Amino acid sequence: MVAFTLKTTLPQADLLALPWDLALEDWPKEATVILPAGNHRHVVRFVPTADDFVALKELPHHLALREFEVLSTLHRNGLPAVGLIGIASARRDRAGDPLPSILITKHLRYSLPYAHLFAAPGVPSSGENLVNALTVLLVRLHLDGVFWGDCSLNNALFRRDAGALRAYVVDTETAELHSQLSRGQRMFDLQIAVENLVGGLLDIEASGRLQPGIDPFATGEHLDARYRALWDDLTQTQAVGESHLASIHQRLARLNELGFDTDEVQLDAKDGLIHFRPTIVEEGHHKRQLAGLTGITAHENQARRLLSAIRAYGVWIQDGPDPLPDAVVASRWLRERWEPTMAQVPASLRGRLEDAELYHEVLEHGWALANQEGRDVPLADVVDSYLRNVLEHHADGRLLITPQPDDG
Template structure:
């Protein structure tokens, strides 16, 4: 019986691949080597005109769950890799490792946390020096982002069950770090949301997995396992609990403090989350007071606004920086004026600059570079106490070695 392929529109049909053979035996001209984390399953990268794709070989039940969960997370805007296709009936035994395969889109400019830590020798060793290898001075950012991913998935009603250093990808998002989930084979989605018990279990599994990953890295590097940073998972868990408490806390206001509703919504938006609903509930203890409870959505508030206004796709914090540039160019007026100005900004400023950045042979991510230039423009203007054009900022940015964003403090305290 031939294999059954389920492929989403807009992608190759993948009929050219030898699905009857196990991935380790593949030797194809469009196979490419790319960095990847530790995986329990065989993984191969394939290049097509439509993009780069990742094929993972695994048993049918796991592959079906992985595909279904990733599609579900995409539907609610949660940060996970994009499921492109599912290949079933590769063998007659659905329990065999090669009985199925999952196809996902490759996430450009991304690396796993394990790659980062394993690639610098002593990174698995606990150190109080923020200049130490590994996360280095970006430790707070990296751990906040790791914790933020777990919060986003839990907001979406997803119990992961396999959060680890290998299964979390990161990439730069303007001044922040974006994190992405891979490997959803053990995950479950709950329409009614997660209970505190579900969340607690998932956090405990993360702590165990991170500790195991740190021990593995230390052993690989010839470091005494007793010196491995086993507290890393607990640090992430603390950050998770702080962020969860911030987005879930209830605020009490009196009848003359309705402005605090807006403040509460803006605070959630500052953390990057959408607010789907605001509930105003009467206080049980005081009839003159009300309770503000917000229903938090995905972490895509600014990227959704940018997409709606300009049609540009960007990561969340990149979108925040680019929206500020749209307003800098001239975003005042009514809705029609703002839309018109946004079109002019894109045609006259954004697209020409992106074209120039794309012409730089050694530049990986033009959107991130554009955000770096915007930050550089602000730094120059503040230092010179005058307005600086984007053209001036570009020339100085290139001349000074393309500096990026300064480090940010932890987002939740």
């Protein structure tokens, strides 16, 4: 009998019908689907459920419990990671011999392992985007006292985010939970991340799939420098004279640009200097603002782009000396721009991209058409051109089928 520990309300019938009395590598092909996956040290398979897919990873029970605990903590703390479903434990084969446990997680829609990004059209796979995504993810984990222990291209998934990438934790076998990390722990975790990143990029380069212009070693050094700079911006006290107060605004702007919100700052004036340190720092500055104005759910860069579009629309519709209230502008933008765009997308193409990413691409396409034709192009014409020339050629981001997955 298979025992389950479930963390979500996924219908149990979807799981109970699976062949739990077989080793995962022996599951029949008709029970699984093939989705993009990185290289794993354990057997990984994907199975369909009533409305989605789940990922199954077979591993010793103590490791499955460890990952279960870590993923539970990550989700409680709002950190970007794959969704947790449960553990299948106490498994036995038909001869009564014990089988390893299986960790069950949600498939992260619209995500890809980094090595697969190069095969997906329109995905921003540059070294700068990669470094930014991994930097923000690693810093967020460290701020919450999480030592990852194996940050690598295989252990993260990436989503499009309006011309950038957003990284998610997918493998936490080596992770440790602490109330706070020491500098030594952080630097060791960063060293592991840099070495793994360089090694992963060298492997992709050897396979002939690395994007031209990406230097694996320089990218690793850039990750190290970006991490240190972001950590300092988030945590260090800065002493400035009154004539250099602009540097405080620049520091806050850098944090907001990466999506971190500073709900409170500490200012202490002494010795003729102002000592400044941001506090209560959270990630998600722009997506919270967008959700509050429009109700639209988006990733951070997507939200920034949509907020910029809303502001620009407010300027365009302003008919007097005073700007319209933000709520009025957002309401009209939803009614006159967002909703007509989404309504024009046929059902056969809906879901290929997340809605916010699709709108971002429509904006990019509209600017390209305007430059090409030397005139403002009506929104309906922009969307029609985008659907025919861009979106129809996108693979469905929810389900990108690849050759046989790798086991390790």
